[in-house]
Amino acid sequence: MSSSTSSETQQLLHNVHELREADLPEQVWLRTEELFLDWLASAMASCHTHPIPAFARLMQQMGPHNGRSQLLALPDVGGGNTSTSAYWAAWLNGAASHTLEQDDLHNSSVMHPATVIFPAALSAAQDAGLSGRAMLLSSIAGYEAGIRLAESLGRSHYRTFHTTSTVGTVAAGLAVAKLLNLDMAGLTSALGSSGTQASGLWEFLRTGAGESKQLHCAHAASTGLLSAYLARDGVRGADDIVQGPQGLMVGMAKDDTDAAKLAVPFGQPRWALLETSFKWHACCRHTHPSADALLDALTKVDRANIKRVTAKVHQAALDVLGPVDALEQGPQSIHAAKFSMKSTLALIACKGAAALSDFETYALKDPEVLAFRDKVHMELDKEVDNAYPARWLGRVDVELSDGTVVHGRCDEPKGDPGNTLSREELEEKFKRLVNVHAGRKDVDADRIIQWCWSLRDQKDSRVPLP
Amino acid sequence: MSSSTSSETQQLLHNVHELREADLPEQVWLRTEELFLDWLASAMASCHTHPIPAFARLMQQMGPHNGRSQLLALPDVGGGNTSTSAYWAAWLNGAASHTLEQDDLHNSSVMHPATVIFPAALSAAQDAGLSGRAMLLSSIAGYEAGIRLAESLGRSHYRTFHTTSTVGTVAAGLAVAKLLNLDMAGLTSALGSSGTQASGLWEFLRTGAGESKQLHCAHAASTGLLSAYLARDGVRGADDIVQGPQGLMVGMAKDDTDAAKLAVPFGQPRWALLETSFKWHACCRHTHPSADALLDALTKVDRANIKRVTAKVHQAALDVLGPVDALEQGPQSIHAAKFSMKSTLALIACKGAAALSDFETYALKDPEVLAFRDKVHMELDKEVDNAYPARWLGRVDVELSDGTVVHGRCDEPKGDPGNTLSREELEEKFKRLVNVHAGRKDVDADRIIQWCWSLRDQKDSRVPLP
Structure with a gap:
């Protein structure tokens, strides 16, 4: 990191860098496992839902037909590969998990963190042969950092931009950079390269063209991952992409930005991840x-x-x-x-x-x-x-x-932290989405659920799919 | 296309859709061949220049190790594949051609068209087995459309955003959509999906971190191509991504936008492509x-x-x-x-x-x-x-x-249309960049040059590389 990084952004990167397993209270581990299972349901259940088959066809044209990263949505589009490179797995899993509108949302940032962070962190962890615990820790860093960045951009950003897409690119980039154990300079570059590729406009809603929403998540997860990989290999990004005079805040927000929100410590006392809501209703x-x-x-x-x-x-x-x-x-x-x-x-x-x-x-x-x-x-x-x-x-x-x-x-919609879903409700939601909605009778839901509930202890981050 | 597309954007898409080989004066064909050779020199000459080896390593990790689209910059990073899928070829060739700061620029739009349009059009043409002529026609559509969009966004956009990156994504998307012969609905979706993924901030310049500039071009070329492929497969984009209330003009420009510039006809009398400048000096x-x-x-x-x-x-x-x-x-x-x-x-x-x-x-x-x-x-x-x-x-x-x-x-810098480079100067520039600078003695420069001068008649768009 360079001294030309503004201090609040420096602090954010420092907090990502310093986050350690030992810092995490039990409650955060448990909730992250729950968020992961909830995300997995969304990612696995959209295999037959437009536009996922079209996205899968593109992925098969453009990516390798095998690799270390799992494809969670497997529509029958020929080819039949169940894994590919980390980039394309993040791309397709990102799109898939935002198709049914059942994935999580963080209220005060108005961002859907799971659908952009987990696809990137999971694909990269599988690519590198890392554990479930490493994947969870890096995802937590992604949640904490992404939510703070989204809050700092203010409401004017969200008015035109789909925050899950824009900030999601950065959150995914930082999660993977954390997973790859990058130093401060590497984290800064991952932030710079992901931030300068952040995009996603709300305009698609005007004509009900929902496919852009999935495209945004695919883009965010894969581009964030790519930025972190490039940073690891010495490709430098801007030092101050968030706060600099030609950066995100100036270019993509108005005068309601609040840089102080970037610097709020992780877990002292605020764990932003714990404020994330599960979706009960299947809509916006x-x-x-x-x-x-x-x-x-x-x-x-x-x-x-x-x-x-x-x-x-x-x-x-x-x-x-x-x-x-x-x-x-x-x-x-x-x-x-x-x-x-x-x-x-x-x-x-x-x-x-x-x-x-x-x-x-x-x-x-x-x-x-x-x-x-x-x-x-x-x-x-x-x-x-x-x-x-x-x-x-x-x-x-x-x-x-x-x-x-x-x-x-x-005053607190169902799924909000004060009115959250129990583990039983999450298990039921998983089965409803995967076994019933998607009709994937081959999937052993109980096995996957149990795997998620002990994800912290899994040496292998591969989901036990059929 | 939907009636909810604003009329100027509709007109732009209509102009792309209606562009025919027979409409193109000899001068436009000749200049496009010259721009293509000039671009090819930049794309082939950066193989040993940072960050291209790092980009090539990433491409080899994430893309397939063979395919129908050629890789023009081939640093020795192991693997040794000379072709890959259209997406990754566009990605690497886009980055490569913007590394030496020798690629073309269009003055009034302040955009580098070649480095984003040719990588996408060439990769897609090779992928589909289309001719040199088809590739040129679609690239011309990309130049005309991209330049008009960049001009319509005004100077405020360029102040924060790297237009080659933002508009380049759209220009690449429309070029490939034209190549794939999409109808008006398809063109609209290619525009919508590429526009909502358009990104690229100037912030990286502040610390001399040049790698973002290449990353921007890689992103623009590959993302534009991807958007057009998805549009062909029925993935819908926003109907009015440029002019809509949550679109590009509102989100990424200030009050100096000028939508009328979108609707300026192609070649009656203005061919924007003919206004493009070649670079003589090797710098910004x-x-x-x-x-x-x-x-x-x-x-x-x-x-x-x-x-x-x-x-x-x-x-x-x-x-x-x-x-x-x-x-x-x-x-x-x-x-x-x-x-x-x-x-x-x-x-x-x-x-x-x-x-x-x-x-x-x-x-x-x-x-x-x-x-x-x-x-x-x-x-x-x-x-x-x-x-x-x-x-x-x-x-x-x-x-x-x-x-x-x-x-x-x-009053007219060397390389500008009124003070342009002759074919002899372009040939010399090609040899200087490829044979001398990059030391690629294996490349038969004369053969490639002659191939470019008859590109209109080439049934195969594959460059005659060793």
């Missing part, structure tokens, strides 16, 4: 608070009497969900429906849930659901917006046919 | 006008009497060259010296030229050159800045020991 996280608030309201009213549902939301929900809700014909794909507040709340109201199977069975064709969509509206709410992104509050006003209005609320 | 193009102006002044003064040289420049020269010139110890690598006005003008003054061999032999260690550097300064000049980027004017004030000031000027 911005819909979840309203979905849970509507579930609350539904305990008090008869659905048949509902005339109008107003979801009172933060600005980012309008930015991300607004474009899909504005489509004249409504969403035209299951993926797009997951970015529609109208579709999500219609499922909650009519079917009582917004799980994967609800989206696939009802979201695009159930007449009741389609009709209910028109009753749903979003409205910016000051209280909700002020609390965001530290807290994701759910507030809905449900207007009945007789004009009365019933309020629904949720 | 922003130094060339001053270098030629100093050569003019040197015809009137005795070098021994020079006390101070003031290069009167446009703002972008200060932005790009300023960080290197500000380094206390001066540039520490040959590559960094190429981004130093001080080093470049010192070579011109002391050695009469700033060719590749001058940088390598003298820039870092010749005492006379090192001493002269301190006499060189840059100053923003209104006339020069106002003319930029349409014209790159050279103006220097040379102050002599007795206090008199001699002016040097150049």
Whole structure:
């Protein structure tokens, strides 16, 4: 590292460099194993879901047909390789784990950490023959660093850029750099090279073109990994890619950046990873608070009497969900429906849930659901917006046919740290996604689950796949 | 294409789609062959120059060890494959052709088109078994589209972003999409997927970390190619990635964007490709006008009497060259010296030229050159800045020991369209770079040169390498 790195960024890199296994409380190890299992479910379950077969075909054209890194989603596209080079495994596993909208989210950074960090760390660990413990430690470094960087970029960055993609590239790069045990100069270069390749715009949402969302994660995971490998081999990156005058903060954020957030220590007392939320509903996280608030309201009213549902939301929900809700014909794909507040709340109201199977069975064709969509509206709410992104509050006003209005609320959506999923719920989610949704009867779910629960002690980071 | 694509972007895509061989005047075919030969020289000559050996090692780890696309730079890093998949060939050839700072530049867009467009188009053409003519046509589409996009983003974009990297991703994507004969929907998706992966910040210059510049070109060429391949396979991108409210113009430029520039017809009368400049001096193009102006002044003064040289420049020269010139110890690598006005003008003054061999032999260690550097300064000049980027004017004030000031000027630097390189000069440049600089005695330069001069008639786009 050079002295021309700004001090907050230096501190961040120092914290990554100094992170040791012995520093990690039991709670962090346990939660990381849980996040990993939750991620694995998403990565393995999308094998038949567009665009993963198309991505897999490209990977087979461009990458080697064997290698040390496992492919977790294996659509039947010919070729039949189950492993490839670290780059392409990170690429495909990254795309796969962000396809079903069931992967984790960190609230205050508004970033999905698992889908970009685990694919990179796992592929690199397998490539280097490293242990489950090494993979977990480096992933924790990726979570802590990535979340801090995302927070420091402020809300203006997220308004135009898909933070999971932009910051995800850097988080993946630092996780792999940690795994490869790079020194401070190497970490600085991994940060520089990943930061200068960070990209990902929200524009794709406007036409429901969900495939960019998966492409972003593929890009972030693989490019981050590549940057760390290059840094190990002496390829130097910019010294101050985050804070420099022609760096990320200047180029891709406005005046709400906060560099101090970069320097917040790891685990003294804050472990950002512990604040990560699991997804229960199978849709964009911005819909979840309203979905849970509507579930609350539904305990008090008869659905048949509902005339109008107003979801009172933060600005980012309008930015991300607004474009899909504005489509004249409504969403035209299951993926797009997951970015529609109208579709999500219609499922909650009519079917009582917004799980994967609800989206696939009802979201695009159930007449009741389609009709209910028109009753749903979003409205910016000051209280909700002020609390965001530290807290994701759910507030809905449900207007009945007789004009009365019933309020629904949720202060901590299901899956949030204070309302988290138990290990049993995570195990059930894994089986539901992999065995039921993807129909992968060959996968021994119990074996994989048990492997995850002892991942810290696995000398080999290869997932026990069939 | 969807109606939700803004009309100027629609027009740009329409122009790419409609471009036909029959539309191209002889002059455009000839110049494209010249640009291609000039690019080939840069791509083949950097095989021993850092960071290309490191990049080649990574490519060998991550890509397949054979394939249909040629590797043009072949450092001896073991493995010894001479071809790989289209993705990795585009990646390595893109990096290689931007390593020696001898590749072409388009003035008004301030973009290096060859280094991002040709690697992608050539790799894809070889992958698909297409002809030299098809490769040239698609590259011309890439030049015309890329230059228009770069111009439309305005000067504010270039201030923070390396346009060759950002716009280059899109230009490469559209070139390959044209080569693959995609329809309007496919072109729109190639644009969407490449645009949302566009990246590249100038920050790396501040510490002379030149490797990011090559990484940017590798990323642009390979990612553009990948986006076009995915579009062919039905992976959809954003409909309005350039002009949409969460797209490139909003996210990565300020209020000086000009969408009308996107819609300027191809060749009626403007062929943007014909405005492209070849590089004579082996350094950043922003130094060339001053270098030629100093050569003019040197015809009137005795070098021994020079006390101070003031290069009167446009703002972008200060932005790009300023960080290197500000380094206390001066540039520490040959590559960094190429981004130093001080080093470049010192070579011109002391050695009469700033060719590749001058940088390598003298820039870092010749005492006379090192001493002269301190006499060189840059100053923003209104006339020069106002003319930029349409014209790159050279103006220097040379102050002599007795206090008199001699002016040097150049209105069209050597290599510019009005002062272009002849075919003989391009042939000599090719041999100088490949046979002499890179020491590739095995390469039959005359055979490759003749092949390029009849590239339009080559059924096979494979370069006749040993």
